[in-house]
Amino acid sequence: MSLCKICNNDLETVISFGEMPISNRFVSDLTEDEFLYDLSIGFCPECFMVQLEECVDPAMMFNEDYAYFSSISKAMEDHFEEMASEIIDIVSEKPSPFVLELGCNDGIMLKHVAAHGIPHLGIEPSANVAASARQKGVHVLEDFFNATSASEIKNRYGQADVICGANVMCHIEDINSVFQGVSVLLKPEGVFFFEDPYLADIIKKASFDQIYDEHVYYFSGLAVSELAKRHGLQLVNMVPQEVHGGSMRYYLSKGSENRVTKNIGALLAVEKGLNLHSLKGYVSFKKRVDSISSDFKNTLLKIRAEGKRIAAYGATSKSTTFLIYSKVGVDLIDYVSDTTPTKIGKYTPGTHIPVKSHEHFILDNPPYTVLLAWNHKREILEKEKEYREKGGKFITFFPEVTIE
Numbered sequence: 001m002s003l004c005k006i007c008n009n010d011l012e013t014v015i016s017f018g019e020m021p022i023s024n025r026f027v028s029d030l031t032e033d034e035f036l037y038d039l040s041i042g043f044c045p046e047c048f049m050v051q052l053e054e055c056v057d058p059a060m061m062f063n064e065d066y067a068y069f070s071s072i073s074k075a076m077e078d079h080f081e082e083m084a085s086e087i088i089d090i091v092s093e094k095p096s097p098f099v100l101e102l103g104c105n106d107g108i109m110l111k112h113v114a115a116h117g118i119p120h121l122g123i124e125p126s127a128n129v130a131a132s133a134r135q136k137g138v139h140v141l142e143d144f145f146n147a148t149s150a151s152e153i154k155n156r157y158g159q160a161d162v163i164c165g166a167n168v169m170c171h172i173e174d175i176n177s178v179f180q181g182v183s184v185l186l187k188p189e190g191v192f193f194f195e196d197p198y199l200a201d202i203i204k205k206a207s208f209d210q211i212y213d214e215h216v217y218y219f220s221g222l223a224v225s226e227l228a229k230r231h232g233l234q235l236v237n238m239v240p241q242e243v244h245g246g247s248m249r250y251y252l253s254k255g256s257e258n259r260v261t262k263n264i265g266a267l268l269a270v271e272k273g274l275n276l277h278s279l280k281g282y283v284s285f286k287k288r289v290d291s292i293s294s295d296f297k298n299t300l301l302k303i304r305a306e307g308k309r310i311a312a313y314g315a316t317s318k319s320t321t322f323l324i325y326s327k328v329g330v331d332l333i334d335y336v337s338d339t340t341p342t343k344i345g346k347y348t349p350g351t352h353i354p355v356k357s358h359e360h361f362i363l364d365n366p367p368y369t370v371l372l373a374w375n376h377k378r379e380i381l382e383k384e385k386e387y388r389e390k391g392g393k394f395i396t397f398f399p400e401v402t403i404e
């Protein structure tokens with residue numbers, strides 16, 4: 001039995017997906033064996049955190065080969081510009097502002113803060129994306145954030161008015177150390193906010209593709225509130241975000257009760273309604289996951305039986321769990337179209353579907369395309385208007401398999 005990484009209590013297994021490869025390790029040489037680990041998530045009845053039972057060494061996932069750049073989508077660009085304006089507003093009246101971003105990726109957000117001449121620092125362990133951030137004028141410390149690096153940052157730069165992180169907190173196994181670091185680095189009146197895929201959305205949509213090696217934690221307000229208390233912080237606000245198929249932004253402060261917003265009560269009540277604080281909330285999840293994966297495979301089998309070809313769109317990390325668990329590979333999907341240069345010419349982890357360029361997809365014009373990057377659906381349907389006008393159809397799968 002695995003133990004909770006936050007409070008050390010026994011975890012209750014929610015779902016096991018079996019052996020999985022590293023989700024973002026696209027394969028160049030098919031003769032090489034892939035590293036495999038057992039992917040399952042558990043629920044802690046004590047502190048309510050849903051988490052991976054077995055974690056993968058971060059060095060295996062985030063290194064010089066790391067192929068995820070945030071600045072690939074207009075929707076994400078807009079999202080981070082909005083986040084930057086909020087931060088710029090918060091620090092505008094501060095006498096000596098300092099903004100710290102955990103996991104600043106390629107500088108998609110901090111470049112706006114930098115452009116306003118606001119003192120800032122991005123922490124980013126992946127060398128190639130950190131280099132891309134520096135080119136945008138962003139100050140970057142190439143490191144993992146924890147209690148030790150936090151003390152070093154405090155000694156060198158002082159405490160921060162804003163500490164933030166997008167799609168990074170859920171990646172860090174030793175989250176107690178991160179919260180300890182935040183506690184050290186945050187000014188008494190400062191705000192710490194972070195956003196990650198939201199457990200309630202995952203449960204509601206059965207969007208189990210969010211479950212993979214990089215996502216150690218699946219946050220709810222109930223669990224974040226418990227975690228915050230352990231480190232002298234308080235959850236004061238939650239604001240739902242549309243990105244990544246449903247994310248939540250959590251605001252924490254060192255402050256007093258009176259900073260707590262009205263949003264909190266209502267959102268936590270919804271979470272309690274979904275039973276996210278008890279194993280009951282997770283029982284039907286596995287059934288729905290199994291039903292979506294078999295419906296998905298059967299839909300593709302039916303299309304292939306009609307003699308029609310199927311491609312896929314978006315060689316995302318998260319599609320690794322979805323494709324492998326649904327037992328869908330090169331026998332059903334000819335290739336995945338993607339625009340990331342470092343992925344094109346390689347094969348998807350585990351399923352070994354060739355990754356081809358977007359130009360290839362346009363020329364090939366397949367009759368059916370599985371929309372693996374379903375969280376960018378609105379943007380992609382708009383971009384691929386012509387493909388759809390010519391009769392091309394997209395297949396999506398959460399909360400149910402749909403062809404449109």
Ligand SMILES: [Zn+2]
Pocket residue numbers: 004005006007008009044045046047048049
């Ligand atoms: Zn726990």
